[in-house]
Amino acid sequence: MIIFYVQYRFDVLGLHEFDSIRKRMSVVVRFPDNSVKVLVKGADNSMFGILAKDSERNDLVRHATESHLTEYSAQGLRTLVVAARDLTDAELEQWQRMYEDASTSLADRAQKLRQTALLIESNLNLLGATGIEDKLQDGVPEAIEALRQAGIKVWVLTGDKQETAISIGLSCKLLSTDMQQIIINGNSEEECKNLLAAEKAKYGLKSSDGKKNSSKSKENTENNHLEIPNDTKYSNVPEGCSGKDEVNASLALIIDGNSLVYILEKDLETDLFDLATSCQVVLCCRVAPLQKAGIVDLIKSRTDDMTLAIGDGANDVSMIQMADVGVGICGQEGRQAVMASDFAMGQFRFLKRLLLVHGHWNYQRVGYLILYNFYRNAVFVLMLFWYILCTAFSTTSALTDWSSVFYSVIYTSVPTIFVGILDKDLSHRTLLQYPKLYGAGHRQEAYNMHLFWITMCDTLWQSLVLFYIPLYVYKESTIDIWSMGSLWTLAVVILVSIHLAMDIQRWIFVTHAAVWGSIVITYACMVVLDSVPILPNYWTIYNLAKSPTYWLTILLIIIVALLPRFLFKAVHQHFWPSDIQIAREAEMAFHEFMLDMALRRHLVVKFCDEFQKADFAPVIERNGWH
Numbered sequence: 001m002i003i004f005y006v007q008y009r010f011d012v013l014g015l016h017e018f019d020s021i022r023k024r025m026s027v028v029v030r031f032p033d034n035s036v037k038v039l040v041k042g043a044d045n046s047m048f049g050i051l052a053k054d055s056e057r058n059d060l061v062r063h064a065t066e067s068h069l070t071e072y073s074a075q076g077l078r079t080l081v082v083a084a085r086d087l088t089d090a091e092l093e094q095w096q097r098m099y100e101d102a103s104t105s106l107a108d109r110a111q112k113l114r115q116t117a118l119l120i121e122s123n124l125n126l127l128g129a130t131g132i133e134d135k136l137q138d139g140v141p142e143a144i145e146a147l148r149q150a151g152i153k154v155w156v157l158t159g160d161k162q163e164t165a166i167s168i169g170l171s172c173k174l175l176s177t178d179m180q181q182i183i184i185n186g187n188s189e190e191e192c193k194n195l196l197a198a199e200k201a202k203y204g205l206k207s208s209d210g211k212k213n214s215s216k217s218k219e220n221t222e223n224n225h226l227e228i229p230n231d232t233k234y235s236n237v238p239e240g241c242s243g244k245d246e247v248n249a250s251l252a253l254i255i256d257g258n259s260l261v262y263i264l265e266k267d268l269e270t271d272l273f274d275l276a277t278s279c280q281v282v283l284c285c286r287v288a289p290l291q292k293a294g295i296v297d298l299i300k301s302r303t304d305d306m307t308l309a310i311g312d313g314a315n316d317v318s319m320i321q322m323a324d325v326g327v328g329i330c331g332q333e334g335r336q337a338v339m340a341s342d343f344a345m346g347q348f349r350f351l352k353r354l355l356l357v358h359g360h361w362n363y364q365r366v367g368y369l370i371l372y373n374f375y376r377n378a379v380f381v382l383m384l385f386w387y388i389l390c391t392a393f394s395t396t397s398a399l400t401d402w403s404s405v406f407y408s409v410i411y412t413s414v415p416t417i418f419v420g421i422l423d424k425d426l427s428h429r430t431l432l433q434y435p436k437l438y439g440a441g442h443r444q445e446a447y448n449m450h451l452f453w454i455t456m457c458d459t460l461w462q463s464l465v466l467f468y469i470p471l472y473v474y475k476e477s478t479i480d481i482w483s484m485g486s487l488w489t490l491a492v493v494i495l496v497s498i499h500l501a502m503d504i505q506r507w508i509f510v511t512h513a514a515v516w517g518s519i520v521i522t523y524a525c526m527v528v529l530d531s532v533p534i535l536p537n538y539w540t541i542y543n544l545a546k547s548p549t550y551w552l553t554i555l556l557i558i559i560v561a562l563l564p565r566f567l568f569k570a571v572h573q574h575f576w577p578s579d580i581q582i583a584r585e586a587e588m589a590f591h592e593f594m595l596d597m598a599l600r601r602h603l604v605v606k607f608c609d610e611f612q613k614a615d616f617a618p619v620i621e622r623n624g625w626h
């Protein structure tokens with residue numbers, strides 16, 4: 001190393017890596033004058049405890065360092081305290097022995113290394129503090145704002161110092177200056193208990209019974225984020241507060257890891273839960289990795305809400321694993337978080353797109369597909385059931401075995417898969433612009449018991465129509481059972497395909513090909529199957545396809561079966577449109593407007609072109625305009 005143009009040689013004898021339990025790291029260095037020193041850097045609370053006691057110099061430096069720390073952390077800088085001490089020969093020898101033993105040990109290696117570190121990380125002389133700017137990534141404030149507008153509660157769990165965390169919270173717009181901050185910094189169980197009780201009493205919170213109260217918390221989410229007027233849209237004030245001064249103020253709970261030790265391990269969890277769920281923002285500072293997981297578990301065990309944890313460091317791994325959805329950010333802090341996560345991304349701001357766009361699309365598709373698959377299978381099975389009922393459980397079959405097998409595997413599966421992957425109810429631009437549209441998931445709009453039973457009733461109706469219309473149409477005829485089976489097969493495939501087509505929101509070439517192609521393929525398969533002489537249904541389709549009654553019966557089935565559904569949808573969309581339907585209409589209107597503008601622009605350009613090209617000389621001559 002070159003210091004003031006002079007080259008020095010420092011030998012690194014050993015290194016104790018940073019870990020979240022010690023919250024510091026140390027290095028043993030032989031200096032050019034042959035002295036051996038241990039240099040330690042780490043979090044202030046972990047460092048002050050291992051400084052030499054009764055040292056007047058330390059007291060002086062500590063005083064100055066503390067004021068520097070406060071100053072740095074108020075600016076949002078990441079602070080580290082640095083200390084050092086000389087090692088005697090005896091200490092060095094003992095450390096070297098233990099260090100060698102620990103680093104080559106196969107069992108309990110981390111534990112042994114930690115103990116070795118503790119041996120030398122003591123009686124240190126304080127050198128001072130450093131403050132490093134830990135810059136926020138681009139787009140973090142906007143992403144947090146959008147998530148909160150979407151009705152998602154954002155909690156920050158960090159290992160940083162409280163002041164730094166608050167300052168970062170302010171810079172990423174999680175906290176605002178007009179928020180009321182509830183700060184819980186307790187040093188004993190009793191103190192934490194009193195602090196929690198005092199804050200609960202101050203804001204008029206009642207104790208929950210500790211059971212799962214997801215419905216309550218869901219109501220809270222809706223009230224706080226979706227249905228309240230704009231001026232108080234982020235306030236997250238508990239019911240008991242109404243009428244008090246604090247009614248429009250939003251609350252932020254700031255709690256440190258020290259207090260969490262007493263709260264999470266004792267029975268104060270309920271109090272913390274009540275308070276935390278009533279606050280708009282929760283900020284936990286100086287939390288250890290396991291405490292992060294503990295907080296996620298607190299929410300998971302007490303509500304039915306989904307939790308998502310996002311982090312970039314090794315200290316976030318347990319939290320990412322504990323949450324329902326874990327997201328890892330690939331950053332400077334290694335790949336542990338990414339390896340433990342369900343989704344990996346390069347920047348925090350991509351979370352907005354992941355949830356608001358892909359989360360929304362996937363929820364809508366999965367919700368719809370569950371209902372559709374129930375319907376698709378039930379309508380077919382019910383149709384067969386009516387047949388069995390009408391033939392007095394005769395065990396005869398109207399459909400060929402091939403048709404029954406192909407129905408799910410070939411005839412109707414491809415459109416289901418394509419719609420499940422490609423359908424989009426709204427464009428990504430609209431979803432990013434209006435985060436509140438994400439609330440459809442909170443309100444369980446795409447799949448709920450109500451919708452399930454409505455779909456089942458519709459399925460019942462459609463299966464009855466499917467079965468009885470051909471029965472009545474061909475009542476007087478001498479048509480055989482295989483011909484009826486052929487009609488039922490084709491009708492059910494066309495019916496479920498048109499049912500799906502009615503719900504497809506985004507038509508692209510592939511969807512057209514899948515839906516209409518399925519019907520064509522079904523027909524082709526039936527023709528092939530009916531051309532095999534050894535099958536009982538030999539030649540049926542060739543006879544049937546010639547008769548208009550066959551095609552008209554299918555048309556009648558489709559119309560009658562889908563009519564109630566069509567009317568229900570039309571009336572519902574007209575009188576009680578959902579947010580998504582309104583946004584879709586706005587999108588379509590905007591599309592039309594843009595098309596209109598493009599057309600007008602084209603006409604204007606064309607007119608100007610013509611105008612420039614026109615020869616006005618004869619006109620000017622004729623009128624004498626000179």
Ligand SMILES: Nc1ncnc2c1ncn2[C@@H]1O[C@H](COP(=O)(O)OP(=O)(O)OP(=O)(O)O)[C@@H](O)[C@H]1O
Nearest residue numbers: 018020023024025041042043158159160161313315
């Ligand atoms: N490499 C390191 N060497 C020494 N001290 C460190 C090191 N990394 C972090 N620290 C100290 O330990 C504290 C806790 O670190 P930890 O990694 O648990 O959380 P964090 O990095 O501050 O925040 P986050 O939870 O957001 O990652 C830090 O605030 C810092 O003071």
Ligand SMILES: [Mg+2]
Nearest residue numbers: 159313315333
């Ligand atoms: Mg970290």
